[in-house]
Amino acid sequence: MPQFLNTADSDFEARFTDLLGAKREDSPEVDDVVAGIIADVRARGDAAVLELTAKFDRLQLTAETLAFSPEQIAAECAKVSSADRAALELAADRIRAYHTRQLPTDESWTDDTGATLGWRWTPVSAAGLYVPGGLASxxxxxxxxxxxxxxxxxxxLAIAVPTPDGVANPLVLLAAQLSGVDTIYRIGGAQAIAALAYGTETVAPVDKITGPGNAFVAAAKRRVFGKVGIDMIAGPSEILVIADADNDPEFLALDLLSQAEHDESAQSLLITTDAAFGKAVAAEVDAQLQVLERRAIAGASWRDNGAVITVRDLDEAAALSNRIAPEHLELCVAxxxxxxxxxxxxxxxFLGQYTPEAVGDYVGGPNHVLPxxxxxxxxxxxxxxxxxxxxTMARMTPGALKAIxxxxxxxxxxxxxxxxxxxxxxxxxKLNAE
Amino acid sequence: MPQFLNTADSDFEARFTDLLGAKREDSPEVDDVVAGIIADVRARGDAAVLELTAKFDRLQLTAETLAFSPEQIAAECAKVSSADRAALELAADRIRAYHTRQLPTDESWTDDTGATLGWRWTPVSAAGLYVPGGLASxxxxxxxxxxxxxxxxxxxLAIAVPTPDGVANPLVLLAAQLSGVDTIYRIGGAQAIAALAYGTETVAPVDKITGPGNAFVAAAKRRVFGKVGIDMIAGPSEILVIADADNDPEFLALDLLSQAEHDESAQSLLITTDAAFGKAVAAEVDAQLQVLERRAIAGASWRDNGAVITVRDLDEAAALSNRIAPEHLELCVAxxxxxxxxxxxxxxxFLGQYTPEAVGDYVGGPNHVLPxxxxxxxxxxxxxxxxxxxxTMARMTPGALKAIxxxxxxxxxxxxxxxxxxxxxxxxxKLNAE
Incomplete structure (x- = not known):
C-alpha cells in the first residue's frame, strides 16, 4: 500500500517533506573498500584488475582476454534475434538523430574595441562507458x-561491462557494435572505474567516464572525479505522473510500475486532481502486481516509496513537482x-497520455540517463x-588593449x-612609444 | 631556475612525463576533518557555523550578523575609489556581454512519425558562490x-566569504553588488559549503555551489556533490605560452610571472621554437623576480614548477600542449x-602578443574560472x-506510438x-480497437 496524501489535509506539509527527504538507498560503508581497490589498481595495474575480477566475477581472465576479441563479439552478436536487432537499430537511429541536434556551435565576434572574442567546442579524446553486469545489464x-x-x-570509446561467471549479454555487445564502441573490457566494479581512470598495462586511460552502476561503482566514480570527468552519481529511478481524471487507470498504473519494477528503491508518484481517480489507479496497480513478473521488486517499491497525492488544481501539482524535481515527469492532462x-x-x-515513460527509455530519441x-x-x-x-578565445588588437x-x-x-x-x-x- | 627541456634530447619524453605527472599541491589529510565539519553543520546548524567561524576566523558572529546588512555593504562599498569602481564596472559590463551570448536556445521539432521532440533550458533556482578570504579574496x-x-x-544568489578577524574586502562587496548578489554570508571553509548545501536556520540551502577555495573547501565541495551541483575542483593556476622568437621577452616573462605570483604551486611553462629565445625569456623572468612584490611566491613557483621547452616546430608545440591541456594558453606566434x-x-x-592572459582574468569578457x-x-x-x-521533452501521437x-x-x-x-x-x- 503506497502512501495517500492530500494537500487539503493538515498534516500534508509534514508528510510531503518526509517523502522528499526519505533516503531510499542503502549507503553501505563502501568508500574505504573502494579507496583500497583504486590504490591497488594504480599500484599493480592489470594484476590487480585480474585478481579482483576473479574474486568478484568468478572469472579467470588474462591481459589478453581482458577485452572481448572481435571474434567473440561477432559470435555473441550472432545470437541476437532479428527482431531484437531491428528494434535496437531503430532505437540507435532515433537516439542518433535526436543527439545530433545537440551539437553546439562555435561563436566568434569582434566587439567595439576591436577585440575578437568567442569560443570553440571540441570533443574529449577518449571516453569510457560503464555498463552493469547481471540483471541490470x-x-x-x-x-x-x-x-x-x-x-x-x-x-x-571503451566499455567496461562485467561478465559474472563468464556470461555475456549478446544484446549489450550488439548495442556496443551499433554505437561504434572500439573496445569492450569484461571487467566491472570499482576496479573497472580505476582502470579506466588511471590506465593499466592493458586498459588505456580515458578522459571521461559515464554510465550507471552499483554503490561501489558510484563511490569509485566520485573518487576519480577530477582525474577524469564523470557524468553523475545516479540514484534509484523515479517517476512522477501528474494526471487529471480523464485517463485510463491501467495506462498510468503500468507507467508507475515501469519504474517500480527497476528496483525496490525506485519511487513512483502520482499527483492527481481527483482523489477517486487516484484510488482507481492504485487499485489497478494492485491488480497488475498480482501477475507482474517482477512483482516482488515492484511491489516493495510501490509499498515503501510510492505515493498518491491529491491536489486542488494543476498549479499546486506543478509547485509540488518542482519540489520533487523528478527524473521522469509524465503529464497526462488536457x-x-x-x-x-x-x-x-x-x-x-513526457507529454500526453500516449507518451508512456518507457518510450523514452528505448526509442523516443532523448537520453534516458537522467538526474x-x-x-x-x-x-x-x-x-x-x-x-x-x-x-574560450580572445584576441586583443593594440587598440583593444589600449581601451581596456x-x-x-x-x-x-x-x-x-x-x-x-x-x-x-x-x-x-611599447604601443604608446610607437 | 626552471627546468629546460628540448624535444631533441634523448631524455625528453621521460622528463616531460615527469613534468606532467608532478603533483604540485599538498594533499593534507583534510577529508576526515571536513566530513566532521559537514556532519556538525547538518546536526547543529547555525550553532556549528558560528562556533567554527569563531575558531577559524577569530570572529564572533550571531545568527543576526551571519550575513552582512545592507548598511554594512553600503559602508564598505563607499570605501572603494572611483577608479576601482569604474574598472569593476567595465569588467562587469564586458563579462555580462560575453556571457549573454552563451544563453542556450530551446528546440522543438516533429519527426516523421508525428512525434514532437525537443528540449528546454531553465535556470537553477538558487546558487551559492564561495569567495576565499584573506589574500586570495x-x-x-x-x-x-x-x-x-x-x-x-x-x-x-548568495555569497559565502570569510572575513578573518572581521576584516572585509570592500571590493568584494562592491563586486557582489554590481553582480546582483542577494545575500553575503561572512563565513568560510567547509562550514560555509555545508551551510550552503544543507541549509541552517539562517542560511537558505542552494542548488549549486561554485567558486574557488582551499583544500578544505575543495574537499567539502567534493563531499556535497550530488546533494547540490558544484562547478569543479580547482587546482593551482597554470599558463602555457607558445612563442616564436619574434616576441618581446619582457612581455612573456611577465605573463609567466602573472601565473607564478598566484601561488607557489602554480605552473608557468614556455614552449618555444628557439632555444636562445627561451633563455632570453628565462633571463628576463629572473630580472623581474629581483623587484616583483610577490617575488618569494613567484620565484618558488618558477623554480619548482616552471619549465622552458624547446621544440622543432609548432606542430610539436601543439602536440605537447594537448598533452598538458593547459588552463591558460597564450599563442604568441605569427x-x-x-x-x-x-x-x-x-x-x-589568448591569441597574439597583445593578449596577455591578465586581460582574461579581469576585463576580456570570457570567464576566468577555468579547468x-x-x-x-x-x-x-x-x-x-x-x-x-x-x-528533454517528448510527445507521442497515436500514430507515433503505433510506429515505434x-x-x-x-x-x-x-x-x-x-x-x-x-x-x-x-x-x-486501445488504439487498435478504436
Whole structure:
C-alpha cells in the first residue's frame, strides 16, 4: 500500500517533506573498500584488475582476454534475434538523430574595441562507458551512453561491462557494435572505474567516464572525479505522473510500475486532481502486481516509496513537482504543454497520455540517463555536451588593449597581483612609444 | 631556475612525463576533518557555523550578523575609489556581454512519425558562490561567478566569504553588488559549503555551489556533490605560452610571472621554437623576480614548477600542449589562429602578443574560472550553462506510438522489464480497437 496524501489535509506539509527527504538507498560503508581497490589498481595495474575480477566475477581472465576479441563479439552478436536487432537499430537511429541536434556551435565576434572574442567546442579524446553486469545489464544504456559520445566526435570509446561467471549479454555487445564502441573490457566494479581512470598495462586511460552502476561503482566514480570527468552519481529511478481524471487507470498504473519494477528503491508518484481517480489507479496497480513478473521488486517499491497525492488544481501539482524535481515527469492532462511550462525542474517530460515513460527509455530519441534524487534542480540528462568541452578565445588588437588595458592595471593593483598589471603596462608602454 | 627541456634530447619524453605527472599541491589529510565539519553543520546548524567561524576566523558572529546588512555593504562599498569602481564596472559590463551570448536556445521539432521532440533550458533556482578570504579574496572572482548565474536567470544568489578577524574586502562587496548578489554570508571553509548545501536556520540551502577555495573547501565541495551541483575542483593556476622568437621577452616573462605570483604551486611553462629565445625569456623572468612584490611566491613557483621547452616546430608545440591541456594558453606566434586550430585541449586561448592572459582574468569578457590540472581534456570553464539545466521533452501521437511502440515492447522484453512493455501494449491495444 503506497502512501495517500492530500494537500487539503493538515498534516500534508509534514508528510510531503518526509517523502522528499526519505533516503531510499542503502549507503553501505563502501568508500574505504573502494579507496583500497583504486590504490591497488594504480599500484599493480592489470594484476590487480585480474585478481579482483576473479574474486568478484568468478572469472579467470588474462591481459589478453581482458577485452572481448572481435571474434567473440561477432559470435555473441550472432545470437541476437532479428527482431531484437531491428528494434535496437531503430532505437540507435532515433537516439542518433535526436543527439545530433545537440551539437553546439562555435561563436566568434569582434566587439567595439576591436577585440575578437568567442569560443570553440571540441570533443574529449577518449571516453569510457560503464555498463552493469547481471540483471541490470541493459543494451539500451549502451546506446544512450555511447551514441552521444560518438556524435560528439570522441575518437576512442571503451566499455567496461562485467561478465559474472563468464556470461555475456549478446544484446549489450550488439548495442556496443551499433554505437561504434572500439573496445569492450569484461571487467566491472570499482576496479573497472580505476582502470579506466588511471590506465593499466592493458586498459588505456580515458578522459571521461559515464554510465550507471552499483554503490561501489558510484563511490569509485566520485573518487576519480577530477582525474577524469564523470557524468553523475545516479540514484534509484523515479517517476512522477501528474494526471487529471480523464485517463485510463491501467495506462498510468503500468507507467508507475515501469519504474517500480527497476528496483525496490525506485519511487513512483502520482499527483492527481481527483482523489477517486487516484484510488482507481492504485487499485489497478494492485491488480497488475498480482501477475507482474517482477512483482516482488515492484511491489516493495510501490509499498515503501510510492505515493498518491491529491491536489486542488494543476498549479499546486506543478509547485509540488518542482519540489520533487523528478527524473521522469509524465503529464497526462488536457493541456500538457501549459502544465509543462510550469514544471521547471525535471529530467525529462513526457507529454500526453500516449507518451508512456518507457518510450523514452528505448526509442523516443532523448537520453534516458537522467538526474535522480532531486538533482534535476541543478543538472541535466546525458547529452552530446557531456563529451565535449568549450575553449574560450580572445584576441586583443593594440587598440583593444589600449581601451581596456588600464582597467586591468587598476584591478590587478587592487588584488595585489603586480605581475598581472605589469604584463599590460609593458605592452601599453611599447604601443604608446610607437 | 626552471627546468629546460628540448624535444631533441634523448631524455625528453621521460622528463616531460615527469613534468606532467608532478603533483604540485599538498594533499593534507583534510577529508576526515571536513566530513566532521559537514556532519556538525547538518546536526547543529547555525550553532556549528558560528562556533567554527569563531575558531577559524577569530570572529564572533550571531545568527543576526551571519550575513552582512545592507548598511554594512553600503559602508564598505563607499570605501572603494572611483577608479576601482569604474574598472569593476567595465569588467562587469564586458563579462555580462560575453556571457549573454552563451544563453542556450530551446528546440522543438516533429519527426516523421508525428512525434514532437525537443528540449528546454531553465535556470537553477538558487546558487551559492564561495569567495576565499584573506589574500586570495578576489573581486574579479565574484564577477566571474555571479554574473553568469544572473545571466542564466538564477533567482537567488548568495555569497559565502570569510572575513578573518572581521576584516572585509570592500571590493568584494562592491563586486557582489554590481553582480546582483542577494545575500553575503561572512563565513568560510567547509562550514560555509555545508551551510550552503544543507541549509541552517539562517542560511537558505542552494542548488549549486561554485567558486574557488582551499583544500578544505575543495574537499567539502567534493563531499556535497550530488546533494547540490558544484562547478569543479580547482587546482593551482597554470599558463602555457607558445612563442616564436619574434616576441618581446619582457612581455612573456611577465605573463609567466602573472601565473607564478598566484601561488607557489602554480605552473608557468614556455614552449618555444628557439632555444636562445627561451633563455632570453628565462633571463628576463629572473630580472623581474629581483623587484616583483610577490617575488618569494613567484620565484618558488618558477623554480619548482616552471619549465622552458624547446621544440622543432609548432606542430610539436601543439602536440605537447594537448598533452598538458593547459588552463591558460597564450599563442604568441605569427599565425595564432592556425596554431589554435591544432590546440584542442585548453581552458582558454589568448591569441597574439597583445593578449596577455591578465586581460582574461579581469576585463576580456570570457570567464576566468577555468579547468586546471589537465582537466581541460574533459571540462570547460564556468559559463551560463553551469547555472542552467536542460529538460528533454517528448510527445507521442497515436500514430507515433503505433510506429515505434512495437520496438519498445521488443526491447523491454529483452531486458526483462515487463511493465515497461505493457505500458505500451495497453495503449496500442486501445488504439487498435478504436
Amino acid at each position: 541493459y543494451p539500451s544504456s549502451v546506446l544512450m551512453n555511447a551514441i552521444p559520445a560518438k556524435v560528439a566526435g570522441v575518437a576512442r 493541456d500538457p504543454d501549459a502544465l509543462a511550462a510550469k514544471c521547471t525542474h525535471a529530467g525529462a517530460i 535522480t534524487a532531486r538533482s534535476a534542480r541543478f543538472s541535466s540528462g546525458l547529452s552530446v555536451l557531456d563529451f565535449m568541452k568549450r575553449t 588595458g588600464p582597467a586591468v592595471e587598476t584591478l590587478a593593483a587592487s588584488e595585489s597581483l603586480q605581475a598581472h598589471g605589469l604584463s599590460v603596462t609593458a605592452r601599453l608602454r | 578576489y573581486p574579479s572572482s565574484v564577477l566571474m561567478n555571479a554574473i553568469p548565474a544572473k545571466v542564466a536567470g538564477v533567482a537567488r 599565425d595564432p589562429d592556425a596554431l589554435a586550430a591544432k590546440c584542442t585541449h585548453a581552458g582558454a586561448i 586546471t590540472a589537465r582537466s581541460a581534456r574533459f571540462s570547460s570553464g564556468l559559463s551560463v550553462l553551469d547555472f542552467m539545466k536542460r529538460t 511502440g512495437p520496438a519498445v515492447e521488443t526491447l523491454a522484453a529483452s531486458e526483462s522489464l515487463q511493465a515497461h512493455g505493457l505500458s505500451v501494449t495497453a495503449r496500442l491495444r
